Amino acid sequence: MLKTTLCAAALALLPLAAAAESPPADKEPVITDYSIDGHLKLLTDRRTRGISETFRRPAAEFHLEAAHASGLVGLVEAATLSDKVYANSSGYTALAAGGYRWGNHEGWHFGLGLAHEWFPGAHFEAPTTIDFAIDPDSGQPFPVPGGVRDFKFDTSYAVVEFAYGALEGRYLNVLSRDFRGANTGSVCGTLLTLRADPTGGLDCFARGDHGSRGTHLVDLDYTLKIDGRTSLVLHGGYQKVRHFSEADSWDWRVALKHSRWGLDWTLEALGAHMKASELGLAFDSAGRSKRMEAPGVVLTVAYPFSF
Amino acid sequence: MKRRTSTSVAAALALCLPTLTVLADDTAAAQGLWLSAQKDGVVELKPCVEEPSALCGTVVWDKDASVSPPKPGDCGLRIVKLKRFDDGAWRDGWIHDPREKKNYKGMIRAKGNEMTMRAYIGIAVLGKSEDFTRVDSIPAGCPPAQK
Numbered sequence: 333m334l335k336t337t338l339c340a341a342a343l344a345l346l347p348l349a350a351a352a353e354s355p356p357a358d359k360e361p362v363i364t365d366y367s368i369d370g371h372l373k374l375l376t377d378r379r380t381r382g383i384s385e386t387f388r389r390p391a392a393e394f395h396l397e398a399a400h401a402s403g404l405v406g407l408v409e410a411a412t413l414s415d416k417v418y419a420n421s422s423g424y425t426a427l428a429a430g431g432y433r434w435g436n437h438e439g440w441h442f443g444l445g446l447a448h449e450w451f452p453g454a455h456f457e458a459p460t461t462i463d464f465a466i467d468p469d470s471g472q473p474f475p476v477p478g479g480v481r482d483f484k485f486d487t488s489y490a491v492v493e494f495a496y497g498a499l500e501g502r503y504l505n506v507l508s509r510d511f512r513g514a515n516t517g518s519v520c521g522t523l524l525t526l527r528a529d530p531t532g533g534l535d536c537f538a539r540g541d542h543g544s545r546g547t548h549l550v551d552l553d554y555t556l557k558i559d560g561r562t563s564l565v566l567h568g569g570y571q572k573v574r575h576f577s578e579a580d581s582w583d584w585r586v587a588l589k590h591s592r593w594g595l596d597w598t599l600e601a602l603g604a605h606m607k608a609s610e611l612g613l614a615f616d617s618a619g620r621s622k623r624m625e626a627p628g629v630v631l632t633v634a635y636p637f638s639f
Numbered sequence: 640m641k642r643r644t645s646t647s648v649a650a651a652l653a654l655c656l657p658t659l660t661v662l663a664d665d666t667a668a669a670q671g672l673w674l675s676a677q678k679d680g681v682v683e684l685k686p687c688v689e690e691p692s693a694l695c696g697t698v699v700w701d702k703d704a705s706v707s708p709p710k711p712g713d714c715g716l717r718i719v720k721l722k723r724f725d726d727g728a729w730r731d732g733w734i735h736d737p738r739e740k741k742n743y744k745g746m747i748r749a750k751g752n753e754m755t756m757r758a759y760i761g762i763a764v765l766g767k768s769e770d771f772t773r774v775d776s777i778p779a780g781c782p783p784a785q786k
Contacts, residue, residue, distance in 0.1 A: 361733050361742040367760050369767075401761025437763040560676025560770035591677065638739055 365401035370394070371596070373634040378411055381549070381569045382583030382604030384624040385425070387414035387614055399433075405443070406430040413451070417614045417624060418485055418513075422453035431491060443493030447504070451485040451512075458483060458517025460541040462524070462534060475524075475534070479541065485513040489549075502551045509543035511573060516541045519576040519611065526610040532578070542575035561591040567602075578608035581625070596634040603627030666724045669694060669749035673771035678702075681777055682718065684747070684754075693722040694729045694747065698737075704780045713737050714781035719756070721745055734758040 371393075377384050378391035385391070393411040407429050415421040431445020459477030467474055488508040494501045509515070516537065524533025549571045556564040567585035587600035604625035606612045612625035673682045681700035687693040696719025701712030721732035727748060734745030734756065743758035743766065752773040759766025 361735070363733055363744055363760075364741045365760055367743075367765070399760060399765045401765070403761060403765065405765070433764050434762065435764055437757070437759075437766070441764045557770075560772065638736075 366399065368396065368398045368639040369636070370396040370638075371634040371636045373632060375630060375632045377628060377630045378413070379602060379628075379630065381551070381571060381581070382585065382602050382625055383581070383606075383612065384614075384628075385411075385413040385417055387416040387616070388622060388624065388626075388628060389414065403432050403434050404430070405433055405445070414614075415454070416616055416622075418451050418454035419456045420453055421451055424452065426450045426452070429491065431493075433493070438497075440494065440496050442495075443491070445491040445493075446507075447489045447491050448508075449487050449489075454485045454513075455482055456513065456518065457481065458515075458521045460516050462520075462537040475530070481517065483510065483513055483515060483517060485510075487512050498555045498557070500553045500555070502549075504549040506545055506547040506549070506574070509545050511544040511547040511571075514544040514547070514573050514576055514579050516543075516575075519573075519579055519608075522610055522613075523578060523608060526613065532608070536576070536578065539575070544574050544576060544579075546574040548572045548574075563589045565589060565600075569604075579606065579611050581606040583625075594635070596632075596636055598630075598632040598634070600630050600632070601627065602630065665727055666694075666729075668751075669729055669747050669754060672699065672774045672777060673754050674774045676770045676772075680713070681774060682771065683777075684719065684749075687720060690722070693720060693732065694724075695720050696734075696747075698781075700777050700780050702780070704782075712781070719745060719747070721747060 373393040373395070375391045375393065377388050378386045378393065391412045393409065395407065395409045397405065397407040399405045407427070409427040411425055412423060413421060413425050415423060418425075427447060427449045429445055429447035431443055433441065433443040435441025457480055460479035460481055461477070462475045463478055464473040465476050466472070486508065487506060487510065489504040490507055492503045494503075516539075520533050520536035523536055524530055527533060549569070551567065551569045554566045556566070558564060565585070565587040567583075567587070569583040571579075571581050573579040581604050583602070583604035585600055585602035587598050587602075590597045604612070606625055609623070609625075612623050613621045614624050615621050669684050670686070671684060673684060674680075675682070679702035680698055682696045683699045684694055684696045687695035695717060698713045698716045698718060701714050704712035704714050716735070716737060718735040718737065719732070721729035723729070723731040729747040730745075732745055733742045735742050736758065743760060744763075745759070746757045746763060748755050754771040754773070755768050756771060757763060757766050757768040
């Protein structure tokens with residue numbers, strides 16, 4: 333919007349007639365009651381709360397946000413992702429959200445909303461129970477998985493936004509049964525599979541079949557303005573996964589943002605720390621593992637647009 | 640008693656005068672030439688000709704108009720009219736976005752050599768801000784007649 337008021341690139345596209353459309357000095361102009369803004373973005377890695385969704389490989393993102401003078405806002409977003417991270421994925425994810433914002437932009441301001449994200453095609457089968465049987469030959473007990481079910485990653489959230497000056501925060505509470513597929517099958521199954529000591533995984537299964545509805549997610553951003561087109565963003569985040577403290581994590585991000593040539597450039601260092609590091613592993617087709625939460629550097633270029 | 644009253648009034652006036660002076664300074668703080676953050680345009684803010692109590696802003700330099708051959712630019716385009724100064728900021732009016740050809744509600748806050756222009760819909764939370772820096776002169780480019 334205003335960022336583009338004097339944007340050279342935009343002005344170059346304007347016909348001379350634009351000047352004639354400036355509101356006449358003696359008349360009150362019609363003031364718009366909506367805005368639509370968006371961006372197309374290319375990233376060397378796409379992460380959510382410090383955890384890569386693209387197997388630490390490049391990604392593309394489309395984002396569209398609309399607001400009405402009443403305070404109602406809505407957004408849609410689509411991005412590529414990796415089927416190494418989201419099993420059987422079609423290769424993209426989508427997000428839709430809607431809500432209401434209010435307050436004083438120079439003081440406290442707030443937002444309330446609902447959001448849902450889809451991971452088309454992505455699903456996995458996992459056991460929800462582990463029983464023990466006795467090997468008749470050795471007489472030793474061995475685990476027998478049971479209650480195998482098919483799970484998806486789709487997740488719904490309630491969202492609360494709050495901001496004061498340079499500080500912006502967001503709290504999300506998971507409304508769907510699972511937070512991005514976090515449940516007994518995925519969390520306990522991963523621990524049982526990847527840990528040399530099966531105790532943690534078995535203890536996890538012993539807690540019963542659970543989803544992760546009620547998970548808490550908190551993000552805090554502090555933006556330090558360097559000049560009119562450059563800023564430094566410091567981010568800290570925390571996720572507390574209900575029923576699965578093994579998946580609790582915190583994340584960090586330091587991002588340098590700069591606007592030039594009509595594009596928004598971001599260079600950021602970021603990462604996450606998961607309580608159970610096995611949950612941050614993903615495997616390629618050759619079986620080689622990568623840590624999705626490992627610290628990394630990401631370069632992003634975005635083309636912003638407005639209607 | 641009478642003398643005491645006069646003294647009180649004088650004291651009250653003495654207290655008020657600096658405040659009034661500060662208010663006058665604040666309303667004038669936004670006046671002048673302002674270079675956009677992208678350094679591609681200069682806006683001149685000054686009292687509106689048709690309504691001197693309001694603040695108007697006109698594009699007096701456009702980077703596109705200074706290239707050779709000149710591209711169509713926005714020289715002379717009025718993009719700001721704000722009617723009320725309150726709580727250190729100009730409010731109640733409109734800001735015009737030439738690219739979108741849309742008018743928004745607006746707010747301008749200036750302090751020293753920094754100025755922030757905010758365009759929004761409905762409430763100020765639903766908007767975006769752009770920072771400007773004060774400059775002393777207008778670069779060559781806009782046709783003189785339009786400055």
